[in-house]
Amino acid sequence: MSTAANIPPQFEVVDRPLDTQMTISMGPQHPSTHGVLRLELVLDGEMVVKTTPDIGYLHTGMEKLFEYKKYQQGIVITDRMDYLNPLGNNLAYVMAAEKLLGLEIPERAQTIRVLTCELQRIASHLVWLGTHALDLGAMTVFFYCFREREKILNLIEAASGGRLTPSYFRIGGLMMDLPAGFEHRCKQFLDDFPRAIGEFHTLLSGNRIFQKRTQGIGRISAENAIDWGLSGPCLRGSGVNLDIRRANPYTGYEKYDFEVPTEPDGDVWARYMVRMRELKESHSISTQALSRLKPGPVKADAPKVVLPDREAMKKHMDALIHHFLIIAEGFNVPAGEVYHPIEASKGELGVYMKSDGGPKPSRVHFRGPSFVNLSALPDLASGEMVADVVAIIGSLDIVLGEIDR
Amino acid sequence: MESGSEQTQASPEPSQSSEQAPSQLVTALQREHPEWISDIINAFGEITIVVPRELIVTVCSFLKGWPEGRFDFLADLCGVDRGVEEEPRFEVNYHLFSTSKHHRIRIKVLLTEEDIHVQSVTSIWRTANWHERETYDLFGVIFDGHPDLRRILLPEDWQGYALRKDFPLRGYEPYSLK
Numbered sequence: 001m002s003t004a005a006n007i008p009p010q011f012e013v014v015d016r017p018l019d020t021q022m023t024i025s026m027g028p029q030h031p032s033t034h035g036v037l038r039l040e041l042v043l044d045g046e047m048v049v050k051t052t053p054d055i056g057y058l059h060t061g062m063e064k065l066f067e068y069k070k071y072q073q074g075i076v077i078t079d080r081m082d083y084l085n086p087l088g089n090n091l092a093y094v095m096a097a098e099k100l101l102g103l104e105i106p107e108r109a110q111t112i113r114v115l116t117c118e119l120q121r122i123a124s125h126l127v128w129l130g131t132h133a134l135d136l137g138a139m140t141v142f143f144y145c146f147r148e149r150e151k152i153l154n155l156i157e158a159a160s161g162g163r164l165t166p167s168y169f170r171i172g173g174l175m176m177d178l179p180a181g182f183e184h185r186c187k188q189f190l191d192d193f194p195r196a197i198g199e200f201h202t203l204l205s206g207n208r209i210f211q212k213r214t215q216g217i218g219r220i221s222a223e224n225a226i227d228w229g230l231s232g233p234c235l236r237g238s239g240v241n242l243d244i245r246r247a248n249p250y251t252g253y254e255k256y257d258f259e260v261p262t263e264p265d266g267d268v269w270a271r272y273m274v275r276m277r278e279l280k281e282s283h284s285i286s287t288q289a290l291s292r293l294k295p296g297p298v299k300a301d302a303p304k305v306v307l308p309d310r311e312a313m314k315k316h317m318d319a320l321i322h323h324f325l326i327i328a329e330g331f332n333v334p335a336g337e338v339y340h341p342i343e344a345s346k347g348e349l350g351v352y353m354k355s356d357g358g359p360k361p362s363r364v365h366f367r368g369p370s371f372v373n374l375s376a377l378p379d380l381a382s383g384e385m386v387a388d389v390v391a392i393i394g395s396l397d398i399v400l401g402e403i404d405r
Numbered sequence: 406m407e408s409g410s411e412q413t414q415a416s417p418e419p420s421q422s423s424e425q426a427p428s429q430l431v432t433a434l435q436r437e438h439p440e441w442i443s444d445i446i447n448a449f450g451e452i453t454i455v456v457p458r459e460l461i462v463t464v465c466s467f468l469k470g471w472p473e474g475r476f477d478f479l480a481d482l483c484g485v486d487r488g489v490e491e492e493p494r495f496e497v498n499y500h501l502f503s504t505s506k507h508h509r510i511r512i513k514v515l516l517t518e519e520d521i522h523v524q525s526v527t528s529i530w531r532t533a534n535w536h537e538r539e540t541y542d543l544f545g546v547i548f549d550g551h552p553d554l555r556r557i558l559l560p561e562d563w564q565g566y567a568l569r570k571d572f573p574l575r576g577y578e579p580y581s582l583k
Contacts, residue, residue: 056558061574063543064567068574099449226478226504229532240504247507338449339500339511341480350481352498362488367481367500375535404558 020044028057032135032390035400037374039389046385051378058404066364070330071097071171074364079165081366082402084127087120087156088344089402090169093364095250096340096351097171100333101305108296109173110252115186115289116159116168118282122193123152124345125275125282132272132394133204136213141203148196151189158182172306173299183290190287197279205276214269218380218392221266228376231369232347233278234396237271239264244343256285268388268395275397305331330359346370346397368402427452427508430474438467446513453511461499461514462524468501468510469529476501476510479526482536484544486570493517497546499526516546525551543568 027038036057042050062081066074078089091113098105105113130145153163158179160166168175204210220230225238235242243260245253261277263270299306307326308319325331335357341350347369354363373396380396381389431452435442441464444455456464468476481500488494499512514523525548526533537548538557545566548554556563565572 056556056560059558061567064572064574227531229479229530242504248509336448337453337498337511338451339481339498339509341502341509348480350500352481352483352500354485363483363485365481365483367483371535372532375532379531 021049026389028054032131033393034131034398037393037398037400037403039377041386041389043386046387048381048384048386048389051381051389053374053377055374055400055403058400060405062405063364063366066361068360070359071333071361072326072330074361075169075171076165076167078366079162079167080401081368081405082124082344082346082349082370082399083164084124084399085120085345086164086166087117087168088124088342088349089366090167091117091251092340092342092344092349092351092366093353094169094171095342096338096353097333099338099340100336100353100355101171101302102334103172103300103302103305105173105251105300106297107252108177108294109298109300111289111292111294112159112174112178112298113169113251114253114256115286115293116156118286118289119152119155119186121282121345122279122286123149123156125279126152128275128345128394128397129200129204132391132397133210135390135394136210138204138207138210141200144196144199144203148193155182155186155189158185170299170306172302173297177298178293183293186286186290190283190290193283194280197276197283200276200279211269213388213391214272214395215265215267217268217384217388218395219265219267220376220380224379225266225376228379229372230347230376231372232343232345233271233274234347234373234376236260236262237274237395238266244341244348248341250340250342256288258285268391271395271397332357332359333361341367344369346399346402347373366402366405368405370396370398370400371403374398374403427510430508431510433473451509451511453513455513455515458514458516458523461512462526462529464512465499465501465526465529468512474508474510475503475505478502478504479530479532479536480509482526482533482540484540484546484568486544486568489571495521495544495546497523497540521545522547522549524549525554527551542566545569 022043024041024043025038026041027033028036038054040052040054041048062077065077075090075093078093079086081089126145126149130142133141156166157163159182160168160175220238222238222240225235239262241260241262246260258281261274263273303322308323312319313323333355335355337354339350339352341348349369350367352365353361356362380392428447431445431454441456441460442454443457446453468474480502483498485496487496493515495516497514501510516523525537535557537551538554540546541548541554542556542558543566
């Protein structure tokens, strides 16, 4: 009785006859909550009775900020949402704006978008794999994953100049073409990567401790997964064959040959296996994209929207005027609203964009996959051991930057 | 069984059919229940139906179980402030998706500032829970029948609704000084 009086009011204590329940606060500084997530756990012994996620510690009002920035300035904000998959965020944002503007993107720009996005997906999955294994006590995997991720970040840095916040895509194409020698370096990485996937499997997949910690934990059925709005690997881990790259293809994904891995079990292990198989598929898509790179323009032919080349500005008066107008005043986007979904590394990343005809959007909303996937955590974690909550959070692959925005 | 039927749709075909299907579906829906639809907007390859506020739960639960549509997945739910002068001022957008037929539709509900209430759809999709809390937190839209309508991103003692157009970008005063 005395414990109940000391608990702050928002903690909810469920009446139990034996009075063995305890409410603990996990996070926001707990390392395995992957950022600043706080969970209120009601425990009965070691068993979780109730989970209440508490989010918002990283809320920075990004959706408000979009309304005060021109369309092209918004791209850098998107980098900071899901900071493990910034190119995916860039892509969703610029594609929503391109849909409103009705722009046609050149073939080479689309191929480079696919190539870099798939590299970024591999990098995002590697961070998930390393930290997920680290949460469960396997430290070595982390170093192997970050060694490979470093190579990808170097490639992205070569292309865009940024490692964590590339802002590589522009409304109407890319910031600039790939640098000289990129294709060779990328090919070197792609040639070596299958060996690294083999290493991850050797380190983890055959490990009986890891199997015991993941198999049969945090189960969710396909029906429930759809009800909770899970997407991406979390949904495919429940046996639902749904990938937006297949269902609503964008930026030329319909031309690539890849499999959509699914696992029927719906537990932590199934979500692990889906992502491990996705590493292979992303590698295959990147290889195909690299072989399809043909010379050509990387910016759409829309002088009022796309910044002109530096050289053209020195020779042509109109290019200089367009440059000035785009920077100083921005470009007007036709009034209307669109919702553009893409398959980000964590699931469906949708951008709702509403324009009232001016140079700044009237509303931008991000449907973050992490936000929705995390909302299913109370359902996944109830009835599990408290140590397994860590495994379940890891298997959802959340990024708090995107949840709180 | 789910994966078997999906594999056959791996060709670029579904993208074509998914663009045509929703408009035909909406025509069929309008024929069947004209009182449900106050407006249809077809723009940028996306279809929007504006639904009277009182009917949102009826329409959503029908669309979820409708054999022709099968909109079983609530992809997103978000509020919009159309501007202080506009009447009605607020709208709530429901983005539905079909996991078997792969088409999308947007349902829109218009709300006035004086009576900013709409029925919650958490009884149809549990994923609506957090989306509705977010919309309540940032716009002040009240979802009747929501099991746990609390602020989600901002602190519980926050004053005002941050994404409304009349809320200043930098807030009113430093939050910590209150």
